Amino acid sequence: MLSVVQQKLLLQYLPGVGASTFWKLMERSPSALGVLNTSPESLADLLNEEARQLLREFQHEADNSRLAKLMAADLEWCENNNIEILDTDHEYYPELLREIKRPPPVLYVAGDARLLSFPQIAVVGSRNPTPSGRGSAFDFSRELAASGFVVTSGLALGVDSAAHQGALAAQGKTIAVLGTGIDQVYPQRNKQMADQIVQTGGALVSEFPLGTTALPANFPQRNRVISGLSYGVLVVEAAPRSGSLITARYAIQQNREIFAIPGSIHNPLAKGCHQLIREGAKLVDDAKDIVDELQHFLRLQWQQLDLDKVADEPQQSEIVATEEESIILEQLGYESTPIDEIAERTELPVGDVMACLLTLELKGLVANVGTGYMRLKHSSVPDLSFHAN
Secondary structure, three states, X not given: OOOHHHHHHHHHHOOOXXXXXXXXXXXXXXXXXXXXXXXXXXXXXXXXXXXXXXXXXXXXXXXXOHHHHHHHHHHHHHHHOOEEEEEOOOOOOOHHHHOOOOOOOEEEEEEOXXXXXXXXXXXXXXXXXXXXXXXXXXXXXXXXXXXXXXXXXXXXXXXXXHHHHHHHHOOOOEEEEOOOEOOOOOOHHHHHHHHHHXXXXXXXXXXXXXXXXXXXXXXXXXXXXXXXXXXXXXXXXXXXXXXXXXXXXHHHHOOOEEEEXXXXXXXXXXXXXXXXXXXXXXXXXXXXXXXXXXXXXXXXXXXXXXXXXXXXXXXXXXXXXXXXXXXXXXXXXXXXXXXXXXXHHHOOOHHHHHHHXXXXXXXXXXXXXXXXXXXXXXXXXXXXXXXXX
């Protein structure tokens, strides 16, 4: 018996079936299984001859068909390599992405799939930035990650790489959206960075089946996912006709915020940013401009993520907190606060503060975001009176 995810995977293995065609097929039947059982001839307007032949073969040979064998091999590879496959009904499939027009039917995720629902800012730009542009991408991303945002980009050379590196430098989280299968890293020289992203709690994401190589047509599709995951898109340096502006166009269609860093009138890579600013993008020269604009999204989503977990966690009255932990909680708000600032507010030694924060995180009362900690929605200061002997 095929699971719903397996049914969707089989459809996506058909040549020529991307997200757009997938959702058109789903209009013909209430389920992916229904499409798989539909006469191939009746789908001639959506499927090419090769796809129709593979569908006929699956209908007659089932588990012995080429489609079924390909899926079995891919599922085994994913299991052996800790890859999660999320369809649009999966609890970890991000709500923001689900809302876009014809979202990816499935996502392959290496790393922490839960991160896809965390508040994200996309940082995009030229593959060949100026030193100033590369520095801006790094600095902005480092500050955004330190403020609690996940930095999302495309793992390309240039601005994308600097964005991921900036988030990693802040000990924050970053997501790389691929234009290839999850088993391919492009460009290959960023393989070490991709591994580091996963090892530090970030994620690699792809909507493409395993084995998909870096085809030019894949990258606009990748760009719509980058913007679809994010509350806003920051364009650092971009030529007037570039992939970064494609991402910005998708962001506009998806009702996301657009930010652009201005540059010299003599810099060709500033022209795309200037064009966006003329069209209504917000001019920014400091990461704080973006944080101030989107801080409410950060707070609301962190609180919602936390509320979703409350039912599965112990009630506040059941959580035992020490006096020092209560003092720390009193000084924490719903924004990222650095450890040294917490120590200054509480007048406790930094070592004691770090130990207490670790304990509070294990109890589900605080979260480590970027370079600081924030209180979770349900973590009101525990009443210690009922713990007295």
